[in-house]
Amino acid sequence: MAEGLGKKIVINPVTRIEGHAKISLFLNETGGVKDAQFHVDEFRGFEKFCEGRMFTEMPVITPRICGICPVSHSVASAKAGEMIMRISPPPGGDRLRRLIHLGQTISSHALSFFHLSSPDMLMGWDSDPASRNIVGLAEKFPDLAKRGIRLRKFGQDISLHVTGKKIHTYGIVAGGMQSPITEEGRKAMLDGVAEAIETTKMGLDIFKKYRDANLKEVDSFANFETLYMGTVGPEGELELYDGKLRFMDAGGKIVGDQLDPAKYLDYIVERPVSFSYLKYPYYKPLGYPNGFYRVGPLARLNMASKIKTQLAQAYLTEFKQMGNGRPVHGTFYYHFARLIEMLMAIEQVKALLDDPNILSKEVFAKGFRNQSEGVGSSEAPRGTLFHHYTTDESGVLTKVNLLIATGQNNPGMNRSVLEVAKQYVDGNNLKEGMLNRVEAAIRCYDPCLSCSTHAIGSMPLSIEVLDHEGQLVRVVKRNG
């Protein structure tokens, strides 16, 4: 056996990201990690099988891409449709779409933090994987676990009250919304606001306490410099639903601002790689690989000049201080950024529910196809999302391009896996806790695979050590 010679560790399955993914860790001769690759090795073909459908159907087809952020897909899809029709939704429809989009952000962020990531912080990285989850959390911290579950429910109930369905909602359409909400629904949504804010603050405290106690680990966890991209409002404020794009370089300089998302192809190029179906997008002016950028909560907070809600703004100030005047590059800070965004989302939900337009009966604008192409974007919980449709004269789709957040974070996730593996994985002495840290690097980005990487009970995971001829020499495995 060629011990130590070019060994390869494979973590497979990591999860499902619109399919399956795995991680390969390439060891050097001394058992240290030399390189890492995050593979998405299943092809789904979503763009292809949408061809031939009417563009107006896309807001109900594309949510099926993901059960966690279906609203973002639906919103981006509806916006692309509105560009094709050259119409915009009435104020009532616009408010309702904002509301449901914020609801999804809350439910997704709550799931990411309380269900998936907080067990690592509260129970320890090396604790028993069988109880390092929401169930284990419920046993040890029942009040917190219940609050986390209720917070997710608060977000999902917004979908329920707006569209009658919690997941894969119907109702978001090109032109606005299908139907208005009722006063009873509005009141029911408002009822949950106070507790949602309280629970989010508890989450922020958990993060801050963990950071204070483990500052070195938190700061060094997959800490590397990249560019950032996200949506901002006209004053550079954090914006999750609609706005313009901003790019920031690793030093904190804004290199592109108030860019039209419809012209995303002017700024972003997708580069295919041989080891994954997920491409490597980069910022066009800086080229490959210098133009790698990250999206999602960390990116958005790094770039946001301010937050327009009071409570979240206070935490943004704290976040900025953590970067000492530079962007916060540590991947672990995604969690903090996520919680701050969630706080803002809850505050905005309250403001929207207090807006008289929210009960407007005029929520839908009719229109027909007026041009061949349309691009829609939205800030999904995990980052900026683009839907780009081309239609023939009858409105039938001839080309669909979906640039999703997880795809844009692909270079970042690869780099994070490498950094964490280098720091924690010892090829000569593999332990489950090491795998958990590698997975946690992925989990920071909250990609579509996060729920299955950290399912109830222990997740099925194995690291395989293969020698340079591909022979299996060692397996560290836990069953699902």
Next chain:
Amino acid sequence: MTPLAAPTTTILVTIDEKTYSADPGETILDVCKREGINIPTLCFLEGVSTVGACRLCLIEIEGTRKLLPACATVVAPFQKVKTNSDRLKKNRRMTLELLFSERNHICSVCVANYNCRLQDLAHEVGMDHVRFPYLFPDCNVDGTNKIYNIDHNRCIMCTKCVRTCDEVEGAHTWDVRGRGFESRIIADFDEAWGTSPTCTLCGKCVSVCPTGALWHKQSVQNNMKKSPEMVSELTAKRGRKG
């Protein structure tokens, strides 16, 4: 051979072991509808001609080995009919499964979701899965009409649109080409619907379509409501029965 009674104005038939009177010329489906006996139908439409194409309304008649369509079988004296036997239940479920497997029916993203006759029937017969391999035919969506779309993926070839267009509207825009699995609804001489010189844009075909195959461009997701009774009421007012 038992001699038949002389023809009278009323015929006695036994349906599911109960005896009913019927008029000569009435179909078994007519009697069942009148008497509140549920027989599932898909291609039948009151007010237009009957084709017996979908095979959902099949019934058993004592002394006849074959199953017969209730919509196209005229009552006869002393007929003994079964409408809900185990054989029929199995047959109906199989027919529906074959319909689902023949085209590309994705209820969750269909405009007619929750307003679909095919979906309702699948619920009614307890079709929890399809045992036959899906054929995934390559069907197109024709969006060239300025008001409506036709999606051949969702078409079950019931031909209600064809009969309504011909017999009620009088346009005969729609027809059928091909045979069996290859058959398709066509506009005029297999042209794009939007270029049809005969279509009056009346929308009756859209109203009678039992699935999401014909839909209004403004319809989105599951809000396409169908109203086949509109055509039936129209023909009744004109004093015509299919």
